[in-house]
Amino acid sequence: MKKICILDYGSGNVRSVFNIVSLIEKQVVISNEPKDIIDATHLILPGVGAFGSSMKKIQKNIPLELLKTAVFNQKKPFLGICVGMQVLADTGHEFGIHKGLGWIPGVVKVLSVDSLPLPHVGWNNIEVVKESVLTKHLPQNSDFYFVHSFCFEPKNEEVVVAHTNYGTDFCSILQKDNIYGVQFHPEKSQQTGKILLENFLRI
Amino acid sequence: MKKKRLIPVLLLRNGWLVQSKGFSEYQNLGNPITAVKRLSQWASDELIYLDISTDENYDMRREDLHNPNRHTIFEILDDVSKRTFMPITIGGKIRTLKDIEDRLSRGADKISINTKPLEDKKFITQAAKQFGSQCVVVSIDVKKIDDSYIVMKNSGSEITKYGAKEWAKIAEECGAGEILLNSVDRDGKKNGYEIPLLQEVSQAVKIPVIACGGAGEWFDFAEAFDESAVDAVAAANVFHHIDQSVYLAKKYLYDNNYKVRPPNLLGIDETL
Numbered sequence: 001m002k003k004i005c006i007l008d009y010g011s012g013n014v015r016s017v018f019n020i021v022s023l024i025e026k027q028v029v030i031s032n033e034p035k036d037i038i039d040a041t042h043l044i045l046p047g048v049g050a051f052g053s054s055m056k057k058i059q060k061n062i063p064l065e066l067l068k069t070a071v072f073n074q075k076k077p078f079l080g081i082c083v084g085m086q087v088l089a090d091t092g093h094e095f096g097i098h099k100g101l102g103w104i105p106g107v108v109k110v111l112s113v114d115s116l117p118l119p120h121v122g123w124n125n126i127e128v129v130k131e132s133v134l135t136k137h138l139p140q141n142s143d144f145y146f147v148h149s150f151c152f153e154p155k156n157e158e159v160v161v162a163h164t165n166y167g168t169d170f171c172s173i174l175q176k177d178n179i180y181g182v183q184f185h186p187e188k189s190q191q192t193g194k195i196l197l198e199n200f201l202r203i
Numbered sequence: 204m205k206k207k208r209l210i211p212v213l214l215l216r217n218g219w220l221v222q223s224k225g226f227s228e229y230q231n232l233g234n235p236i237t238a239v240k241r242l243s244q245w246a247s248d249e250l251i252y253l254d255i256s257t258d259e260n261y262d263m264r265r266e267d268l269h270n271p272n273r274h275t276i277f278e279i280l281d282d283v284s285k286r287t288f289m290p291i292t293i294g295g296k297i298r299t300l301k302d303i304e305d306r307l308s309r310g311a312d313k314i315s316i317n318t319k320p321l322e323d324k325k326f327i328t329q330a331a332k333q334f335g336s337q338c339v340v341v342s343i344d345v346k347k348i349d350d351s352y353i354v355m356k357n358s359g360s361e362i363t364k365y366g367a368k369e370w371a372k373i374a375e376e377c378g379a380g381e382i383l384l385n386s387v388d389r390d391g392k393k394n395g396y397e398i399p400l401l402q403e404v405s406q407a408v409k410i411p412v413i414a415c416g417g418a419g420e421w422f423d424f425a426e427a428f429d430e431s432a433v434d435a436v437a438a439a440n441v442f443h444h445i446d447q448s449v450y451l452a453k454k455y456l457y458d459n460n461y462k463v464r465p466p467n468l469l470g471i472d473e474t475l
Contacts, residue, residue: 015310020288049335117409119337121380122434123206123248123464143206143464145290147312147337166205188290188312190246191469 002201003027005040009061011054016187017046017081020194024201032062037070042201046187047083051092051108051150054083055100064101071103075178077203085174085181086152094150104176105155111148113167119149126162126172126184134161134173134180134199142192144172144184151183178203206464207428208248208435209453210413211442213238215254215295218275222440223255224391226344226359232443236282242442243287245449246467250287251315251383251413251437252279253342254295255358277309284310292340294383303330307338315340315383318356321363321370324377331378340413341374342383343367345400352400359387367400368407375408382408383437386416391440393419401431413437421455428461 006017008030015030021044022028029036037043047054058064070076080088089100092108100108111120125141151170154160164172164183172183180200186193213235214221220235232238235252242250254276276293283291293306294315303314314334320327320341330339344355345367352367365373371382384404386397396417405412411434414427418438427436442448447468454466 015308016284016288019285019310115409117411119335119380120205121337121411122208125204125206139465188288190243190288191467193288 001027002041003039004029004042004044004201005036006030006044006046007037007062007067008032009054009057011047011049011057011083013046013048013081013185013187016185017044020187020197021201023194024198034063034066037063037066040070041076042203043067043070043076043078045078045080045084045087047081047085047087048147049083051083051086051094051100052096052098055087055092055098058087058101071179077200078179079200080179080181081187082148082183082185085183086150088179088181089152089154092150103179104152104159104174104181106159107153108150109153111151111166111168111170116167119147120166121147124164124166124184126164128162128173130158130161130175132161132173132175132180133203134175134182134196136199137195138192143189144182144186144192144196145188146172146184148183152181204462206248207456207462208413209424209449209456209463210249210251210435210437211242211247211449212251212253212415212437212439213242214439215252215256215276215279217256218279220443221255222391222443226387226390228391235279236286238443239283239287242449243289244469245447246453246464246469247289247442247449248435248464249290249292250283251292251294252276252283253315254293256295277305280306280309280311292383294340294342300329300333303334307334313338313340313380315342317342317344320374320377321354321356321365324373327374327377327379331380336378336380339379340381340383341371341379342385343370343374343404344385344387345397346387347397347400352403355387359385359390368403371404371408371412375410379410381411381413381434383413383415384433389417392417393441395419395423396427396436398426398430401427401433405432405434411435421452424452424456425459425461428456
């Protein structure tokens with residue numbers, strides 16, 4: 001039986017993530033309780049907002065050592081969404097320089113878009129560059145819903161599963177072992193978002 | 204590549220989905236939640252809900268809260284966010300930051316404000332600072348008066364001192380993330396968008412402009428994209444009256460090489 005724990009650190013979009021995941025699996029909780037993290041088979045870290053303030057809330061509200069054990073020792077599938085993906089980096093350069101979780105080497109920087117407006121808001125397609133279980137059954141160049149001004153620049157290109165173009169190519173899906181991250185919002189991306197989440201929950 | 208968007212607008216009056224003509228005549232179209240299911244299946248890019256109840260009607264509704272056929276904006280939001288997984292904008296009756304927070308916490312992704320910023324433009328900045336520019340849509344109702352585009356307030360009933368272009372620029376400077384641009388004259392007329400207005404405003408600002416008011420056939424969407432720099436086309440009536448409307452509109456645009464998401468029809472049991 002699968003048990004999904006959506007980590008709750010005061011991020012805005014937790015409810016939408018819960019709603020869509022509940023369509024796929026029955027046992028879903030929004031929680032940061034040690035018990036729920038221990039019981040979970042899959043962990044999701046949602047996110048809306050700035051890097052620094054999100055990291056602060058994560059450090060304050062989530063039992064990180066326990067989470068690390070679940071992710072690194074027990075190898076539970078972990079999905080970071082939007083800022084939840086960005087905080088996996090070493091540092092974030094939004095309103096100053098902030099330390100991230102450092103689970104995937106890289107930095108988070110503002111999108112270099114020339115004259116295009118920021119944030120990058122709207123439907124944009126991904127281009128898959130590396131095979132991953134996350135992108136199974138997705139049509140070529142699937143569109144997802146994005147809302148962000150910053151992007152993850154990984155140190156090692158091998159973690160990049162897909163990128164997206166908005167003035168520049170940026171990493172929109174990454175994976176390192178059992179750790180996954182998506183820059184877009186699958187919970188707002190209708191059918192393609194649901195397929196991607198199904199892929200994650202099937203791992 | 205980022206896509207141009209097709210956005211159905213749902214006008215709510217006393218909890219009912221209505222059709223509007225010239226911002227003054229209304230016809231009841233039924234249950235707003237049933238409509239969402241259809242619009243989801245036709246793969247709309249976003250939804251905009253505008254609560255256009257008058258204050259008087261609002262009070263009437265309060266007395267009738269027990270009537271299950273009537274829905275508050277919050278009940279609608281609760282239901283909608285369980286049934287559909289696309290960005291949702293809510294407008295109408297937003298006067299305070301608390302009003303915004305209430306809507307965002309119930310599943311809205313963006314809010315649309317119209318009259319309040321015309322009375323106090325700092326409200327845009329406050330909202331953007333607290334919730335982020337990306338969720339602040341400033342809706343602008345415009346009427347053509349003596350060959351100028353004049354901004355109207357209070358559901359298009361009162362003239363303001365602002366020209367459309369001027370007010371759009373102010374809204375952008377104050378921190379708006381998007382402009383929802385409505386032509387009061389074209390509302391419900393089905394004779395196409397007010398193209399010169401779309402041109403004027405979309406050239407003046409960098410933030411995305413959503414065209415609204417006047418769409419009657421698929422070609423009208425194409426014309427708005429051809430003739431102006433709008434980022435999205437919105438419509439109410441045309442999307443509610445034709446079966447598979449959003450799908451068909453998108454198919455028309457997609458087949459004619461407009462940069463929209465591919466048309467898609469989801470199964471009856473798929474509520475995404």
